[in-house]
Amino acid sequence: MDIPNIIQRKAPDFGFDDSLPKYWFAGDPFKTRFFDAMSTMFPEGEKYFIRSVRAYREQITDPDMKQAVSDFIYQEAQHSIAHGLFNDRLKAQGINVDKFEQAMRGYLNFVSKYLPASVNLANTAAAEHMTAIISHIWTRDDIQRDSDPRMRALLYWHGVEEIEHKAVAFDVLQQVAKAGYLTRILTMAYETVSFPLSVHLFMDEMLRVDGFSGWERTRMWANGLRWLYGPQGLMHSLLPSYLSYYRPDFHPWQEGQMETYHQWRQAYESTGNAIAAADMGKSLPH
Ligand SMILES: [Fe+2]
Numbered sequence: 001m002d003i004p005n006i007i008q009r010k011a012p013d014f015g016f017d018d019s020l021p022k023y024w025f026a027g028d029p030f031k032t033r034f035f036d037a038m039s040t041m042f043p044e045g046e047k048y049f050i051r052s053v054r055a056y057r058e059q060i061t062d063p064d065m066k067q068a069v070s071d072f073i074y075q076e077a078q079h080s081i082a083h084g085l086f087n088d089r090l091k092a093q094g095i096n097v098d099k100f101e102q103a104m105r106g107y108l109n110f111v112s113k114y115l116p117a118s119v120n121l122a123n124t125a126a127a128e129h130m131t132a133i134i135s136h137i138w139t140r141d142d143i144q145r146d147s148d149p150r151m152r153a154l155l156y157w158h159g160v161e162e163i164e165h166k167a168v169a170f171d172v173l174q175q176v177a178k179a180g181y182l183t184r185i186l187t188m189a190y191e192t193v194s195f196p197l198s199v200h201l202f203m204d205e206m207l208r209v210d211g212f213s214g215w216e217r218t219r220m221w222a223n224g225l226r227w228l229y230g231p232q233g234l235m236h237s238l239l240p241s242y243l244s245y246y247r248p249d250f251h252p253w254q255e256g257q258m259e260t261y262h263q264w265r266q267a268y269e270s271t272g273n274a275i276a277a278a279d280m281g282k283s284l285p286h
């Protein structure tokens, strides 16, 4: 398997300013707010991932794994910074990002405190699997092609790094925390329900703040749920790789296309420009 090394990159400057359209994803409020809701969850979520992995840092003896953990922490911290800058745009639109972050923080601090360290790490590994499969498939299908190039670049860069470090939490979970199969799959089952639920609650609140009536939102949800979960929907393509996590012998590096990863990396390393690098994937056949 083609396993890349993890690179510590400083978050690129995506140039977010007032010219960023409110509905940056193809002018579509539902699709935009779906990604916006995830963005408001990332800074606190990523702090939780870092905490969960860091809890095992002292027990790691393998120097390669130690390095991978440092790289993982660096990358997740950069993601929090970049999404924080984007989330400031949401604040300027009247979205109460602080309220969402406070809810996330309260919940994640609670689970960090009361759940065993191995369960917190298993939650992290499950979430990392989700972000990795999304990154493998959505960069291939270039689902952001109709969106603002700056946002597309942010999500592409984030996706590339999620691919690079996708096995770090999983390896610590297996080799250091030595968590069993049941812990791994039960946390995944839990995340499968709780993560989309939080995204949907946050985005509905955003659409309400945007001034859409209950009736307008109901119609948006009817179409939007089809876009997400219908037979041709976004989630459909993720199903096989999602389910592979339940195989007892699963490992993150067993699967996932790497063409767009290499394309992005080559373009980014030669241009230093994340917007140009995200553009490289545009021409790929689906
Ligand atoms: Fe991340």
Ligand SMILES: [Fe+2]
Pocket: 076, 128, 131, 161, 162, 165
């Ligand atoms: Fe990650």
